[in-house]
Amino acid sequence: MLFNSFTFLLFLPIVFLLYWFVFKKSLKLQNAFLLLASYVFYGWWDWRFLGLIIASSAVDYFCGLKMGDLSISSNTGHRASDNTINQEPTTNNQLSWLNGRNLYLTISLLFNLGLLAFFKYFNFFIESAADLIATIGFQPHLSTLNIILPVGISFYTFQTLSYSIDVYRGNLKPTKDPIAFFTFVAFFPQLVAGPIERASNLLPQFFTKRKFEYQQGSDGMKLILWGLFKKMVIADNCALVVNPIFENYQTASGLELIMGAILFAFQIYGDFSGYSDIAIGVAKLFGFDLMTNFRTPYFSRDIAEFWRRWHISLSTWFRDYVYIPLGGSRVSKVKAIRNIFIVFLVSGFWHGANWTFIAWGGIHAALFIPIFLVGKNRAHLHEGDHLLPSVKELFQMLLTFALVCIAWVFFRADTVGDAWGYLSRVFVNPLLPKNFVWLGYDIRIALILFLGLEWVGRYQFNWLARLEGKWFRYPAYITTGFLIVFWGVFTEVKEFIYFQF
Numbered sequence: 001m002l003f004n005s006f007t008f009l010l011f012l013p014i015v016f017l018l019y020w021f022v023f024k025k026s027l028k029l030q031n032a033f034l035l036l037a038s039y040v041f042y043g044w045w046d047w048r049f050l051g052l053i054i055a056s057s058a059v060d061y062f063c064g065l066k067m068g069d070l071s072i073s074s075n076t077g078h079r080a081s082d083n084t085i086n087q088e089p090t091t092n093n094q095l096s097w098l099n100g101r102n103l104y105l106t107i108s109l110l111f112n113l114g115l116l117a118f119f120k121y122f123n124f125f126i127e128s129a130a131d132l133i134a135t136i137g138f139q140p141h142l143s144t145l146n147i148i149l150p151v152g153i154s155f156y157t158f159q160t161l162s163y164s165i166d167v168y169r170g171n172l173k174p175t176k177d178p179i180a181f182f183t184f185v186a187f188f189p190q191l192v193a194g195p196i197e198r199a200s201n202l203l204p205q206f207f208t209k210r211k212f213e214y215q216q217g218s219d220g221m222k223l224i225l226w227g228l229f230k231k232m233v234i235a236d237n238c239a240l241v242v243n244p245i246f247e248n249y250q251t252a253s254g255l256e257l258i259m260g261a262i263l264f265a266f267q268i269y270g271d272f273s274g275y276s277d278i279a280i281g282v283a284k285l286f287g288f289d290l291m292t293n294f295r296t297p298y299f300s301r302d303i304a305e306f307w308r309r310w311h312i313s314l315s316t317w318f319r320d321y322v323y324i325p326l327g328g329s330r331v332s333k334v335k336a337i338r339n340i341f342i343v344f345l346v347s348g349f350w351h352g353a354n355w356t357f358i359a360w361g362g363i364h365a366a367l368f369i370p371i372f373l374v375g376k377n378r379a380h381l382h383e384g385d386h387l388l389p390s391v392k393e394l395f396q397m398l399l400t401f402a403l404v405c406i407a408w409v410f411f412r413a414d415t416v417g418d419a420w421g422y423l424s425r426v427f428v429n430p431l432l433p434k435n436f437v438w439l440g441y442d443i444r445i446a447l448i449l450f451l452g453l454e455w456v457g458r459y460q461f462n463w464l465a466r467l468e469g470k471w472f473r474y475p476a477y478i479t480t481g482f483l484i485v486f487w488g489v490f491t492e493v494k495e496f497i498y499f500q501f
Contacts, residue, residue, distance in 0.1 A: 152192030210287030220284030227277030
């Protein structure tokens with residue numbers, strides 16, 4: 001079920017009304033109803049995928065309970081380190097205890113990563129092996145499978161993995177309520193494209209009595225409104241230009257290719273951050289607070305700042321569960337560089353079974369490492385509350401945006417060869433053809449308006465929040481709605497880009 005579909009327009013108010021007016025007296029009934037609604041929402045694509053998410057939930061629920069039981073029975077009070085999953089045992093009792101807990105953590109890791117490996121990467125590994133064998137003169141005939149990628153599998157498997165790891169580390173007590181846990185995994189607003197919530201943040205909210213609050217509901221509606229604008233006006237209109245350019249880059253002029261790369265940057269940001277805004281907004285309507293996933297990343301002054309602002313739930317996941325366990329930056333420079341490359345390459349590979357995503361991750365690693373080596377990776381932790389950027393800041397933002405756009409070409413291209421071909425043709429025949437119209441006049445205005453409003457709202461969850469208490473807030477809301485109706489793409493319901501991941 002898509003947020004920008006007529007089906008969801010009917011689904012949301014029905015679920016909202018039943019949740020607050022029929023099941024409000026019982027927290028357990030609310031959770032059970034949310035679980036049912038979430039399974040309907042997810043099963044709308046293909047009901048067979050429900051078996052996977054239920055299985056993933058059941059395995060991690062069971063493993064969490066077993067790790068909790070072993071922790072209590074050990075009676076050692078041991079708390080695993082935040083910096084590593086595995087600890088060296090010091091006594092025979094600890095050895096036995098850790099081996100038991102390791103077993104259930106391993107089951108969780110193997111099951112969830114096994115699901116990803118099969119459904120997302122099986123054909124990639126087969127085809128890559130065949131290509132490698134072909135380079136030494138053999139012509140292998142390795143069979144691939146017609147595997148359908150379950151929507152959202154990368155998101156909910158990482159969410160359940162964080163639960164298992166946190167329980168293992170002793171950072172989180174396992175829940176004994178299966179309904180609450182299964183609902184945490186399947187919670188429909190953020191199920192298929194994030195944010196990837198930590199159990200420590202979201203799971204306790206299923207045990208807290210919820211009461212509808214006007215301000216929280218109002219904030220949620222603003223996020224939904226702005227998210228729909230990002231998706232339907234910005235992302236979907238940019239897609240109408242971006243797709244033909246990337247599909248026919250061999251015949252495009254240099255300026256067309258530059259425009260295609262820039263507009264794809266706006267497309268993927270509008271699409272993905274738009275989904276996150278809607279997800280966070282819908283969650284607020286049901287009394288839940290999800291983590292912020294984007295913070296105006298295209299105003300970043302270097303790549304390090306960009307990654308503190310882009311897909312925050314994923315970048316912090318890899319920081320806490322991959323980078324820090326590897327030693328983070330508290331190791332030698334050589335090992336720190338190794339850790340950075342691993343995190344960026346794995347982050348790229350998380351997005352899909354294609355060398356283009358690995359190349360995209362590698363480019364970002366190569367851009368990040370020089371900043372890290374000179375100790376400037378945390379230079380822009382704070383923003384100044386000023387109306388306009390300085391000349392220096394503007395230059396830094398434009399340079400960072402340009403580098404990000406180059407990397408996006410690899411992300412969007414079908415193959416690494418296509419990405420190199422796309423970039424190399426930028427310098428061939430740079431003039432635009434006379435009959436080329438890259439965007440309609442109204443959409444050009446929308447892009448300029450979008451950039452201005454993003455800058456205005458960069459200190460809050462969106463610019464609409466800054467209108468609180470001002471007399472013109474309602475005209476602003478209505479105008480935004482009208483812009484979605486008149487400028488949005490309604491000819492076909494377009495899926496969100498990150499559904500494929």
